[in-house]
Amino acid sequence: MKKKMTGIFECMLLIAATVLLPTATSEINQKSAIDFTLKSLLNPRPSYFPEDIDLKDATYHKSYGRYHVEWWYFEGIFENGYSIVAYVTICSKKSQGFCMLAMEVYKDAKLKINLRKVYLLKEFEASDDFPFIKVSGKQIIKFDRERYNSTGERIYNVTFQINGQSAILQFTGTTNGWKGNILRGCYGPVLPKANVEGMLILNGKQINVSGLGYHEHAWQIPLLIWEWGWYWGKIVSDSFTLFWGKMMNTRWNEQTRVGILTQDQGSYINIDPKNIKIKATNYRYHNRRFIPTKFIINVSDKENSIYVNATIETVYIHQLWLGTPFYWRYHLRINGNISYGTTIEEIKDKIQVLEVVRFR
Numbered sequence: 001m002k003k004k005m006t007g008i009f010e011c012m013l014l015i016a017a018t019v020l021l022p023t024a025t026s027e028i029n030q031k032s033a034i035d036f037t038l039k040s041l042l043n044p045r046p047s048y049f050p051e052d053i054d055l056k057d058a059t060y061h062k063s064y065g066r067y068h069v070e071w072w073y074f075e076g077i078f079e080n081g082y083s084i085v086a087y088v089t090i091c092s093k094k095s096q097g098f099c100m101l102a103m104e105v106y107k108d109a110k111l112k113i114n115l116r117k118v119y120l121l122k123e124f125e126a127s128d129d130f131p132f133i134k135v136s137g138k139q140i141i142k143f144d145r146e147r148y149n150s151t152g153e154r155i156y157n158v159t160f161q162i163n164g165q166s167a168i169l170q171f172t173g174t175t176n177g178w179k180g181n182i183l184r185g186c187y188g189p190v191l192p193k194a195n196v197e198g199m200l201i202l203n204g205k206q207i208n209v210s211g212l213g214y215h216e217h218a219w220q221i222p223l224l225i226w227e228w229g230w231y232w233g234k235i236v237s238d239s240f241t242l243f244w245g246k247m248m249n250t251r252w253n254e255q256t257r258v259g260i261l262t263q264d265q266g267s268y269i270n271i272d273p274k275n276i277k278i279k280a281t282n283y284r285y286h287n288r289r290f291i292p293t294k295f296i297i298n299v300s301d302k303e304n305s306i307y308v309n310a311t312i313e314t315v316y317i318h319q320l321w322l323g324t325p326f327y328w329r330y331h332l333r334i335n336g337n338i339s340y341g342t343t344i345e346e347i348k349d350k351i352q353v354l355e356v357v358r359f360r
Contacts, residue, residue: 047256047258047273048180048181048182048245048256048258049180049181049270050178050179050180050188050260050268050270051178051179051180052176052178052179053177053178053179053188053190055129055130055131055143055148056128056129057179057186057188057190057217057219058130058131058143058190058217059126059127059128059129059130059131059132060126060127060128060133061128061219061220062092062094062128063092063093063094063097063220064093064094065093066093066222067091067092067093067097067222068091068092068093068185068219068220068221068222069089069090069091069218069221069222070089070090070092070217070218070219070220070221071087071088071089071090071217071218072087072088072131072133072141072215072216072217073085073086073087073215073216073217073218074086074087074156074158074169074171074213074214074215075213075214075215075353076169076171076196076209076211076212076213076214077211077212077213077351077352077353078196078209078210078211079209079210079211080207080209081107081108082105082106082107082200082207082209083105083106083107083109083331083351083353084103084104084105084106084167084169084200085102085103085104085329085353086101086102086103086104086158086160086167087101087102088100088101088133088135088140088141089102089322090121090124092121095121095122096121097121098118098119098120098121099118099119099120099121099123099124099135100116100117100118100119101116101117101119101135101140101160101162102115102116102117102162103115103160103162103165103167104318104320104329105165105167105200105202106316106318106331109315109316109331109351110316111316111318112202113165113202115162115163115165116162117162117163119135119136123135123136123137130143130145131143131156131190138159138161139159140158140159140160141156141157141158142156142157143155143156143157144156144157153172153173154172154173154177154190154191155170155171155172155173156170156171156191156215157169157170158170158171164203165200165201165202165203166200166201166202167198167199167200167201168198168199168200168201169196169197169198169199169209169213170196170197170198171191171194171195171196171213171215172194172195172196172213173190173191173193173194173215174193174194174195174264174265175192175193175241175262175263175264175265175266175267175268176192176262176266176267176268177189177190177191177192177268178192178260178268184220184221184222185218185219185220185221185222186218186219186220187216187217187218187221188216188217188218189214189215189216189243190215190216190217191213191214191215191216192214192234192241192243192260192262192268193212193213193214193236193241193262193264194212194213194214194215195210195212195213196209196210196211196212196213197209197210197211198210212236214234228248228249228250228251228253228358228359228360229247229248229326229356229357229358229359229360230245230246230247230248230356230357231245231246231278231292231354231355231356231357232244232245232246232258232354232355233245233312233330233332233352233353233354233355234352234353235297235308235310235312235334235336235338235347235352236334236347236350236352237337237338237345237346237347237350238345239263239264239343239345240261240262240263240264240338240340240345241261241262242259242260242261242297242299242308242310242338243258243259243260243261243262244257244258244259244260244276244278244297245257245258246258246278256273257273257276257278258273258276259271259273259275259276259299259308261304261306261308261338261340263340269304269306271299271301271304271306272301272303275299275300275301275306276297276298276299277296277297277298277299278295278296278297279295279296279297280292280294280295281294281295281296282294286317286319286328287319287325287326289326289358291317291328291356292356293313293314293317294311294312294313294314295311295312295354296310296311296312297309297310297312297336298310304340305339305340305341306338306339306340307338307339307340308336308337308338308339309336309337310334310335310336310337310338310347311334311335311336312332312333312334312352312354313332313333313334314330314331314332314333315330315331315332315333315351316330316331317329317330318330318331324357324358324359326357326358326359327355327356327357327358328355328356328357329353329354329355330353330354330355330356331351331352331353332351332352332353332354333349333350333351334347334349334350334351334352335347335348335349335350
């Protein structure tokens with residue numbers, strides 16, 4: 001027990017150090033080995049290159065060398081005004097570390113339930129063949145392999161139960177996901193867009209829910225974190241989803257930006273960063289930091305016939321502490337349009353989630 005607690009303490013120190021101590025940039029090569037060379041620091045990856053993600057990518061990846069962070073993140077925005085973000089995060093090295101379950105429930109974009117529970121890694125059980133997670137003997141994530149083998153559908157059954165509050169949800173993907181190497185580790189939306197339905201049980205009350213879902217997975221994220229911070233979000237119309245992100249080396253120096261368009265029942269298209277404009281137009285002072293509250297996003301990709309014009313305005317901001325005190329989750333109202341080929345779809349007052357993270 002002493003050895004395991006020492007491992008957890010070391011892991012927590014590493015997380016704290018991500019806020020205080022910059023370290024050299026690293027890059028994952030094609031064999032997923034980590035390269036901490038000076039070359040990778042001087043020549044950081046200029047862009048994020050998506051590629052197909054398979055079931056093995058979406059599973060647990062054991063750390064054998066150094067502590068790393070891995071997470072499974074689920075998001076649901078429901079038709080009755082509720083929304084949820086629920087996730088499993090582990091920090092581990094071999095058999096040492098810890099697992100955290102978290103669930104945040106919102107009503108009309110305002111935080112109602114905020115729960116976390118931490119377990120020793122020995123209580124974490126996962127498959128490295130298909131997405132399947134148990135914690136303390138209770139199933140959290142189970143991928144429906146039978147449906148996948150017979151129909152190709154990607155369906156996740158997800159159950160979070162923390163301190164008497166529950167979310168029992170089924171996510172069915174509507175478009176293909178992807179993965180990509182980032183400066184340290186791998187990251188990808190497994191389900192960039194999904195239909196989600198099920199129920200919440202909050203304070204003994206059962207609430208049936210259905211709406212729009214999303215699931216992402218990240219793995220082999222070593223500590224420490226080098227970037228100044230990042231933004232990521234989605235713009236969703238009837239049949240299109242624009243995943244967008246912006247990674248920063250400093251407050252004013254951009255590392256790279258990302259734009260990937262998916263279409264329901266289709267694949268994904270990577271947009272050249274030079275064809276993407278992401279501009280913050282309003283700011284507010286929050287917890288000793290100025291943070292953006294309004295964005296304008298424009299995409300003009302003639303080669304792929306993709307055009308996006310959207311205005312994104314803040315509805316509610318929830319500040320979290322996840323390895324850094326400067327982590328904000330926004331609920332946003334989006335207006336604009338997405339055009340692909342001859343199809344144009346309007347977006348009017350759609351609620352979505354944006355996350356802004358700063359490490360210093």
